[in-house]
Amino acid sequence: MEQPPVNPRMKPMSAILFGSRWLQLPLYLGLIVAQVVYVFHFMVELTHLVQGMVTLSEEHIMLIVLGLIDVVMISNLLIMVIVGGYETFVSRLNLRGHPDEPDWLSHVNANLLKVKLATAIIGISSIHLLKTFINAANLDNKVLIWQTVIHMAFVLSAVAIAYIDKLMSGAAHPPEKH
Incomplete structure (x- = not known):
């Protein structure tokens, strides 16, 4: 990703303050690690569901499925925070024209x-x-x-x-x- 040139007249304090937005990058990378943890948790719960499909009660199956839906929704929340937060507060992702660009990202x-x-x-x-x-x-x-x-x-x-x-x-x- 090519960075635009820095305005040579930008005062040092302005450059420091504006550049400090990059301190958020480790936070977003940490959320990606949390996303990996949720994917692992989802796979563990899905394995329990499949292994117990014959012996589990309908109520227990429903609770596990709701747990899976919960993991997916939290994962979606993580993606919104990671992608939307990075785009809003750190740097543009420059995804214009990419076939997988989320609709909401263009006006976030x-x-x-x-x-x-x-x-x-x-x-x-x-x-x-x-x-x-x-x-x-x-x-x-x-x-x-x-x-x-x-x-x-x-x-x-x-x-x-x-x-x-x-x-x-x-x-x-x-x-x-x-």
Whole structure:
């Protein structure tokens, strides 16, 4: 990837501050390692499911499948953070025209990334809540109540983030006067 030339008139402090964005690179590389861990975890759980397909109860199969879906959703969240965060805060990926470029990447910004992350977290929380409800007979009512309250807090947070994003994008592009 070719880097654009640095403006020779850029002051040293500006160059240091702007260059500091590269300190995030190890963080994104660490998230890639976490992605590898999730792929391994997925394969282990899938192996348990296949090995137990004859002996497992329908409820247990459902819980394992929901666990697999949970891993996939967390993995999707990781990809959004890795790719979207790198593109937004570190450097452009220059994927224009690549057949596998995600649609959302062409217009990603910090606000859109927050909304996408909030909705992904709601999806993950929904899977956890569904697993809890399926296993409700084995759990304390306090666990059910608290997980529901926490899930609703995620939902309200996502709605607030989306609303604030809408307000901010409306302020950036005021309606035309006729």
